[in-house]
Amino acid sequence: MKHLRHLTTFGAFALAALAGVAPTPPAVAKDTPNIIVIMADDLGYGDLSCYGATELKTPNIDRLAQDGLQFNQGYCSASTCTPTRFSFLTGMYAFRQPGAGIAPPNATSLIKPGTETVASLLKTAGYKTGVVGKWHLGLGEGDAPDWNGKLKPGPLEIGFDYCFLMPTTNDRVPSVYVENHRVVDLDPADPLWVGKKRPSPDHPVGSDPEVRKTLKMDWSHGHNQTVHNGIGRIGFFTGGEKARWRDEDLADAWVEKSVAFIEKHQSDPFFLFFASHDLHVPRMPHERFQGTTKLGYRGDAIVQLDWCVGELTKTLDRLGLRENTLIVFCSDNGPVLDDGYQDGAIEKLHEHTPSGIYRGGKYSIYEGGTRTPFITSWPGTIKPGRSDKIVCTVDLPASLAKLAGQSLPAGACPDSFNVLDALLGKDDAQGRDHLLQQPNKGPTLALRVGDWKVLSYADAKPKKHLTYEKGPGKHELYNLSDDPSETNNLAKSKPEKLKELLSQLEEIQSAGHSRPDWSEN
Template structure:
């Protein structure tokens, strides 16, 4: 097989001002003075709801370590992912770029012949070029073929699953399609899993091992937990501990893992010079009933562009740099993490344009001018525009659970049905986070402004809902037979 590196550059439209303010930065150093580079730990949960943490309102189980993170740092109340689905959300996180721009849609499985194009620059590649050790533990989901594995995308080491943990022979709805679930170490399959009860524990141990082995130089650890994605599994040490079912037990074990990582940083004297970030890839998979998380009252869940699908916990800790206990109400998105880390570490931004911006001023307690953020789903459908407290949801079809459906608690999902939003609706999220009151009729100037943002995004990245082509699209990497 041969690998095609075809790439398409683009001319930015809506982001021209952003690019002028986020120019590539060369690392500044002299022979006598090397700037201190903070370690970075990025913890990315799977299918965790906005309301799943105690500090975000959960009362059914305890999350003391994540709550402590929030008290030690900055907790966002309006932190978004641009895509409410696994692979797309991860591509956006790691590249600072909307995944639809990169031709990464949905959730790749074992049959995929494509992945994140190696011509794109990940956080790991950016930091590695600046002298960082880089490691990923957990779920990758950006291509399991050899050219797309993490070790080809800037990571020195990899331990984990190549895609979602439900893509295995025991899937409750798809029989005879998925092969055994492979566990990777670097580029080799070292095991196949029939039991995932030790997965969170094993991920945690590997994460601690990476920190220990990398303690003498700056490091970047991407800990991408497979939980709380179904099928839910938990170790014996947390089984039944929440007294609120398996999901609560799993949440408590993920919280324990966060505590173990932070304890290791303390033990090694690294905590003061380490940035720890916690968020998730999308909202809860509501059709799984008791095996799904909590939206905190937000509308809908995973697989939709309502806030229940795209608003996530967002916690950032860096002692003596980010204010402790700060509750940040300004809107931000996972695409902002890469440029923020670039600014903090003095790393060079990717050569290809990105969509995020540095939110370091927010993390330091300062106000920033709002910027438009976009939510995409399916194959490049522009479904929502967010601008500060305003959100406009565009006409589209979305999945929902029929009212009165009896939910299950056994790992078997109920069926969705499709609803059609016939016209754009406008919401003020500062007073209506549940998106219940359409204010479009009384705010025509806001509708016009967000509609202009949408039109610019369509011209740049396309939109399947309006048959817009887009001039700024790039290609994913693809194997050729």
């Protein structure tokens, strides 16, 4: 039996009037589900056993899929982390926001206070809102975050009631936790400094040959500046020794804080953004997961991610909340193997295909960059099955606002479509009819309309790199129904279709929004 909440509007106003205070309109006027969005990091379409992986098992995520709706055409909005996270929260394609590429260590808040977000929309609806895990959207304002003071603005200024964060990424400095507005366990006598230049000649960096010999995980490219926990990072930092985390403990910290948030708000409707760092580099899962797969640390990190999902669902079961909780499982972008560290991801790949049948991965606008695992689970409400509807993480603000009974304010979430019925697997539900895809930032973009997809690059040069490749030509055209792996470029043989899609792409770029009723709500 579902655990339902009831609020009587008349009663709330009457009690307030009797008390002689101005009544506050009740935010929750109907039964509402809890919502948990679990966003993996660098997880590909083929990385889970429920999506066809045979070299490892992901039983907890598989259970979500078996009990819920597994999407064959679920997307993130970009093939890199910061843009997807920005779009997921704001409902706006990140290429529209200057500076919304991969955020550097000293980035300040990319989402400004006053911006409507999925968190602010749900908070208005009466939800308690929290984010735990990787942030990578900047903190503070001005030239750099005030690491030794208040890190404001941040998540609490855009709709979250609580946050416990890794402020950047695990391969970028500083390697500390942030809870609400402060670095956790920071000793004022040992201030934290973050910068772009080596602070002193004796500061340990991974590029020093003698230091490199001592690393517990060697770098392959980049990631050779400040050494922390035996691993080179991007950027420089000093101080904050008591505040520093250990890579192996990150997943445990996310689970601990998330469970505490759920327990605290079990009697409220709550929204939790569980922002996993797995399987972002450096892949250094807890010792109990190391060696659990034959795929090396990358495979072990997938198993650790699966454990996290299991801990969250066990908590919901223990508290009797599972049947009143919608879980959305997704990823911020597609997979990458060598992303700067020598961790065996390539050498130990065996028969595993991280992108499934799809071409490309992280940094790419081919399908492998943005088509990722996407699962919705709500026992008793969502019927188990698979869906071919096109849905995207950028649609979660509009869709979850609808679920909570909220209308989108005029001018908010300009690219977020209400695909709630598709997420819930309702009969005759409609998904997206088109979707824009981006890598880190413009001008490279792709547009899918129905089964057709056009890729538009900044130049015509072919590229081949460890983490990124593209074919020759400035434009590519594919029919995904006939050619889901994007191997047959039809740009020359279908010039009219190419022209049509490029015109639509230019229109979406210049319009500033893609949601038709953007200014009418």
